[in-house]
Structures are given as C-alpha cells and as structure tokens.
Amino acid sequence: MQASSNRILLGTRKGTFAVERGSGGQWRPSLLGHAGVGVNFVARDPNTGTLWAALGHGHWGAKLSRSRNGGTTWEDAPQIVYPEGARYLDVPPGADPGGQKPAFKPAKLQKLWCIAFGPPGQIYVGTIPGGLFVSADGGDSFALNLPLWNHESRGGDLFQGEGSGVTHWFGTPASESGEFAPGIHSIAIDPRNPDHVLVAVSTAGVLETVDGGKSWRSRNRGLVMDYLPDPNAEWGHDPHYLALCPAQPDHVWQQNHCGVFFSSDGAATWKKVSQPGEGVHFGFPIAVDAERGKTAWVVPGKSDMQRTTVDGRLFVARSDDGGESWRPLRNGLPQQDAYDVVYRHALDNSGDTLAFGSTTGNLYVSEDRGESWQAVGNHLPPIYSVRFA
Amino acid sequence: MVHVELTPHLFTFFPELKGRRIEVEADTVAAVVRRLDELAPGIAFYVCDEHGSLRPHVNVFVGENRVNDRQGLTDPVPAGSRVCIMQALSGG
Numbered sequence: 001m002q003a004s005s006n007r008i009l010l011g012t013r014k015g016t017f018a019v020e021r022g023s024g025g026q027w028r029p030s031l032l033g034h035a036g037v038g039v040n041f042v043a044r045d046p047n048t049g050t051l052w053a054a055l056g057h058g059h060w061g062a063k064l065s066r067s068r069n070g071g072t073t074w075e076d077a078p079q080i081v082y083p084e085g086a087r088y089l090d091v092p093p094g095a096d097p098g099g100q101k102p103a104f105k106p107a108k109l110q111k112l113w114c115i116a117f118g119p120p121g122q123i124y125v126g127t128i129p130g131g132l133f134v135s136a137d138g139g140d141s142f143a144l145n146l147p148l149w150n151h152e153s154r155g156g157d158l159f160q161g162e163g164s165g166v167t168h169w170f171g172t173p174a175s176e177s178g179e180f181a182p183g184i185h186s187i188a189i190d191p192r193n194p195d196h197v198l199v200a201v202s203t204a205g206v207l208e209t210v211d212g213g214k215s216w217r218s219r220n221r222g223l224v225m226d227y228l229p230d231p232n233a234e235w236g237h238d239p240h241y242l243a244l245c246p247a248q249p250d251h252v253w254q255q256n257h258c259g260v261f262f263s264s265d266g267a268a269t270w271k272k273v274s275q276p277g278e279g280v281h282f283g284f285p286i287a288v289d290a291e292r293g294k295t296a297w298v299v300p301g302k303s304d305m306q307r308t309t310v311d312g313r314l315f316v317a318r319s320d321d322g323g324e325s326w327r328p329l330r331n332g333l334p335q336q337d338a339y340d341v342v343y344r345h346a347l348d349n350s351g352d353t354l355a356f357g358s359t360t361g362n363l364y365v366s367e368d369r370g371e372s373w374q375a376v377g378n379h380l381p382p383i384y385s386v387r388f389a
Numbered sequence: 390m391v392h393v394e395l396t397p398h399l400f401t402f403f404p405e406l407k408g409r410r411i412e413v414e415a416d417t418v419a420a421v422v423r424r425l426d427e428l429a430p431g432i433a434f435y436v437c438d439e440h441g442s443l444r445p446h447v448n449v450f451v452g453e454n455r456v457n458d459r460q461g462l463t464d465p466v467p468a469g470s471r472v473c474i475m476q477a478l479s480g481g
Contacts, residue, residue, distance in 0.1 A: 058446065059446040059447055059476045059477070060447075061438060063434075076402070079431075079434055108439060177445070
C-alpha cells in the first residue's frame with residue numbers, strides 16, 4: 001500500500017475548492033478561494049508548499065494566482081506575458097493544412113492551462129497559444145521557452161522573419177477567447193533528470209527536450225490518427241493528456257483523441273493499447289501509478305462525436321500490464337442516466353487513492369485503487385482540475 | 390484632473406481603491422490606465438491585454454461616450470471629465 005494525501009485541490013468554473021479527509025474518513029469539499037472565477041488548474045508546489053492557480057477571469061483575462069498559506073489568502077503572482085514581437089502562424093479550424101496560407105497572429109495570452117513543478121525553484125506553465133513558460137526563481141518571474149516557441153514544426157523563428165510559412169501546430173477549441181490556437185496541456189518532468197521534459201500539445205503531438213529546453217524534438221512515432229490522410233504523420237496528433245510514472249519514467253502514457261497509447265521507452269515509440277470492446281478508447285484524462293509504470297487509469301467517454309459516458313454508465317478502467325488488458329471499475333459509480341464528462345486535468349492519484357471530477361459537478365474518490373468509489377460532492381461547479389496536494 | 394469610476398468588481402482584486410475618490414492627471418484614456426496602474430499596480434493588465442488594447446469584455450466611457458479606439462486608447466480626455474471603466478455586458 002502506498003501512502004496517500006488527505007487533501008485534494010479542485011479548479012472549477014466558479015473557484016478553487018479544497019477537499020479534505022477528516023479523521024473519520026469523510027471527504028468534505030469547501031470553497032478555498034477565487035469565488036466566481038474560473039480556475040483551470042490548481043496545484044501545490046511540493047518544494048515550497050505554495051499553491052498555484054491558473055485563473056480565467058471572464059472579463060479580466062488569464063491570471064496566475066498563488067497562496068503561501070495553504071489557501072487562506074491568495075495574491076496575484078507575477079504574470080505570464082509573451083515577449084514583445086511574439087507571433088505565431090494561425091491555422092483556422094477546418095483549414096487544409098497544405099492549402100490555405102496561414103496568417104501571422106500576435107501572441108496574446110488566451111489561457112493558462114497547466115502548471116508543473118521541477119526541482120526546487122523550477123515551475124512550468126503551459127498556455128494557449130502554445131507557450132511553455134518557465135520560472136527558475138520559484139515563480140517570481142516567468143520566461144517563454146524560445147526554442148519551443150521557435151520550433152521548426154511551427155514555422156521557425158518568427159521574431160527574425162517570416163520563417164518557413166508552414167506550421168504543423170493546429171488548434172484546440174479549449175481557449176477561453178473563442179479563438180482556435182494550439183495549447184500545451186501536459187508537462188512531464190523526468191525525476192531522474194530535470195533537463196529531460198516531455199510536453200504534449202493539442203493539436204501537434206508530443207515534444208521532448210533532453211537539454212533543459214535548449215532544443216526539442218518530436219516524440220510521436222507509433223501514434224496513429226483517424227482524422228488525417230496520413231495516419232502516421234509526424235505532426236498533427238491530438239494527445240489529450242500525457243503522464244509518466246515517477247518511479248519508472250520510461251513508462252509514459254497518453255490518452256489521445258485516437259485512443260490510449262503506452263510507451264515503455266520514454267516516448268521514443270508508442271503503442272496503441274485501446275480496447276474499444278471494453279469501452280476504453282476515447283477520453284481526456286489518464287493517471288499513472290507512482291511506482292508501477294505499467295499501471296494506469298482512464299475515464300472513458302463514448303467517441304469523439306458524443307463525448308459523454310458510454311451508454312450513460314460512468315466507469316473508470318485500469319490496466320496493470322501496460323495496456324494489454326483493461327478492467328472496468330464501476331462499484332459506487334452511477335450506472336444509469338449519468339452523463340459526466342471528465343476533463344483532462346480532472347483525474348489524479350496519490351498512493352492508493354484516486355479522485356476525479358466532472359463537468360456536472362460530481363467528485364468521486366476511491367481509496368482502493370479504483371475498486372470502489374464514493375461521491376464526495378454532487379453539486380459543485382463544473383470541475384476543470386483535480387490534484388492531490 | 391480626471392475623475393475615474395470603476396466597476397465594483399475590480400475592488401475585489403484591488404481593495405486599496407475601494408471607497409476612494411480616484412482623481413488622475415491624464416489627457417488620453419491610455420494615460421488614465423497608466424495613472425491607475427501607478428495607484429494599483431497590476432490593474433492595467435486587468436483592463437487591457439499585453440498589447441495595451443482593451444480586453445474584449447471591458448468598456449470605457451469618457452463622459453457619455455464610449456471609447457472609440459479600443460486598440461491604442463488614444464481617445465482624448467478633457468480636464469474635468471468623468472471616465473468610467475466597466476464590464477461589458479457579455480450575455481447569459
């Protein structure tokens with residue numbers, strides 16, 4: 001049995017919530033801050049204990065917020081700003097990637113999408129449009145990672161000129177502005193070597209650096225797409241979420257638009273491990289066991305055309321063998337008339353405890369690796385992120 | 390001097406401005422925002438984006454007139470004006 005955290009942080013459509021396990025074993029949610037504000041992601045820096053929240057104000061834009069006292073009070077953190085002159089090639093939704101000439105678009109922060117913590121002092125933030133911002137001073141300042149921003153896959157260095165004029169980074173409808181632009185939603189740092197980082201981009205694919213962000217390369221071999229003429233193309237993939245096993249970092253998983261994929265070689269090659277017959281194929285989040293790299297959990301949805309539960313029955317699926325087989329876990333979850341949708345950051349695990357939240361405001365917790373579940377909140381705002389603190 | 394009135398929503402984030410009569414020396418809307426940011430550091434990035442344009446769901450009125458130049462905020466602000474920074478009605 002692995003030790004579990006007794007505190008969960010929720011980012012929701014209407015604020016940050018803490019869910020705490022009382023001495024009697026009952027989990028109880030309560031509003032922790034940002035009342036009425038959209039919170040895309042909230043997490044605790046394990047190095048400092050500071051809580052970080054990625055806010056999406058309806059009127060006032062995207063803001064980073066932090067709390068140094070466990071959530072009692074919050075303050076605006078130093079804000080994320082693209083450097084002057086930053087621009088990107090814009091591909092309208094539905095455009096033929098090889099046809100319509102993309103237009104240049106000045107970079108404006110549309111969404112703070114995810115936050116990740118490296119060694120002490122290092123904080124990463126993924127954004128729309130497609131920025132990886134890095135702090136080396138514990139979050140007192142952030143800078144755009146330029147080698148990734150200027151990557152050849154998105155047209156090259158557009159600060160200096162017009163680049164190649166071709167981008168392979170397409171868009172996601174997840175931005176809050178209604179604009180269609182690429183976004184970085186997953187940042188996985190290798191615990192053995194913090195210079196080794198994987199990021200996943202909707203819609204482009206997975207990229208890797210092994211030199212602390214000085215250079216990046218694609219890590220999409222073995223991924224297959226259902227929606228492009230060349231299903232094996234290097235770019236254009238739609239990972240929904242990527243996670244690695246902290247104790248076995250070469251074991252990397254992703255829930256992709258086109259199925260579940262597993263890699264046992266650090267994302268150098270991927271293998272599709274979906275089992276549509278078991279309902280395991282489409283979905284958004286994926287969680288990987290901290291110790292056992294072949295164990296992962298997903299919350300399947302029914303196809304990209306419906307994006308609801310499969311037949312109104314909510315379930316989690318777990319594999320313990322690198323995706324060779326999946327077992328549905330339904331005990332305690334609603335099995336009729338349930339249409340919960342679980343977003344990409346809304347599933348997390350800590351030891352044997354798992355938690356996930358849905359856009360219908362339900363929060364479910366399992367303390368036995370998914371074998372049984374309890375609903376610990378039914379009337380919360382739509383849940384965007386779930387992270388153990 | 391220009392008298393500035395803010396939507397009360399902004400006092401949630403800048404409580405130091407609550408209850409104050411805000412008077413600034415400015416001759417354009419852009420200058421009003423700059424002066425305001427000196428009084429309450431960070432507020433300019435709430436009202437405007439990183440390029441200095443008004444955010445899509447923010448409106449500014451000079452007297453009875455809605456600001457014309459939402460990108461550069463070059464609209465003149467005569468001395469003695471009242472400038473209102475408001476949340477645009479965004480539906481729903």
